Amino acid sequence: MKAYLAGPDVFRPDVLRWAEDARALCAARGVEALIPLDGDATTPAGIYAQNIAMIRAADVVLANLNAFRGAEPDSGTSFEVGFALALGKPVIGYVDEACSHAARVARWQGAELTQNEGHVLDRDGLSVENFGLPLNLMLAVPAKIVVGGLDEALAAMPAGL
Known part of the structure; x- marks a missing residue:
């Protein structure tokens, strides 16, 4: 079993340590990690x-x-997810918290979202997707999204994959 580890982790200052830990975590579950640093x-x-x-x-x-x-x-990472989905590969995404996309946008902007004619608007007056999903629907619908980190994503892999 081979898993490609997509994400901005390759930009971390401790990237080599992160990669070593990620490989060990995957190996403990019988998964070979394919990391962009490879x-x-x-x-x-x-x-x-x-x-x-x-x-x-x-x-x-x-x-x-x-x-x-x-x-x-x-x-x-979003491109890589889309490419994998286009190839018919399963994608498991992980996020640190279970908040909605709209809540994440509001927090990042440091502003309250407003309502206008049933639409949620950001501070610039642009609509914010508000389906209660943790990410934009184009990621949250086709990918399995788990709360946690790499370990939780590994645990969510379909049996027999």
Whole structure:
């Protein structure tokens, strides 16, 4: 069983330690971790090609979908999730807390959301998706979303995958 670990974790200052811990956590469950750091590419095109190849080789994608540099998940991670789904691969995303997307946007903006004609609006007057899902529906509907971290995502993998 191979799992591609998508997420902004590759930008952490302790990324090598994180990768070591993630590999050990996966191995304890009989899963081989495929981590974007595994390649040796250094150019944008090379890194992209390596990550795409790892997603293709994976049986499942485990994605850190916590907010990154804003109220939304990392854009690269979102792309990887979409690519994996297009390939028919199961995706399990994880978030630290069970709040709604609208609540996350409000907290990030430091403002109360307002109502207008049944729509929830942000501080700029733009509609905020308000289905009670933890993420935008394009992530929360096709992916299984769990609260917690990588360990909870591993535990949520379908049996016999």
